[in-house]
Amino acid sequence: MLDLYDLIRNIEKRPTMYLGQADLTHLGAFLAGYFFARRQSGIPETLQEQQFSEFQAWIEQKFNVSYSQPWEKIIRFFSPDESLSFQQFFTLFNEFTELKQISETASLTH
Numbered sequence: 001m002l003d004l005y006d007l008i009r010n011i012e013k014r015p016t017m018y019l020g021q022a023d024l025t026h027l028g029a030f031l032a033g034y035f036f037a038r039r040q041s042g043i044p045e046t047l048q049e050q051q052f053s054e055f056q057a058w059i060e061q062k063f064n065v066s067y068s069q070p071w072e073k074i075i076r077f078f079s080p081d082e083s084l085s086f087q088q089f090f091t092l093f094n095e096f097t098e099l100k101q102i103s104e105t106a107s108l109t110h
Contacts, residue, residue, distance in 0.1 A: 003046060003048055004034075004046065004048040004049055004052060005048050005097060007034070008031075008090075008093060011027065011030070012090045015027075015086070018030060022083070022086050023082050023083075023085075023086055024072040024075060024076050024082065024085050024086050024089060025072065027072065027086065027089065028070060028071075028072035035049070051097075051100050054100075055071055055093070055096055056070070056071050058096050058099075059071040059074050059075065059092065060074065062092070063075075063078055072085075072089070075088055075089055075092065
């Protein structure tokens with residue numbers, strides 16, 4: 001079974017296969033369904049899922065917003081159009097995961 005980050009990377013490669021349409025709203029709904037199904041099935045949260053739960057706060061900090069909107073709406077608001085906002089998600093996601101990896105590596109060495 002794919003882990004969360006592999007799934008997101010697969011969605012980036014073939015968005016219409018997973019989402020039907022390559023847009024941020026569909027991606028947000030897909031991921032919400034993913035998390036809901038796993039919780040309903042009693043599947044324990046993985047490390048990646050725990051990390052991804054911090055993505056919302058990271059996006060709010062990145063865009064310097066303090067209002068309560070989901071990450072997909074924040075990204076869309078700061079993007080010129082829907083298509084670019086979808087691609088922007090993956091750029092931001094990669095930045096987020098790289099920072100998480102660096103942070104974890106640093107904490108392991110100390």
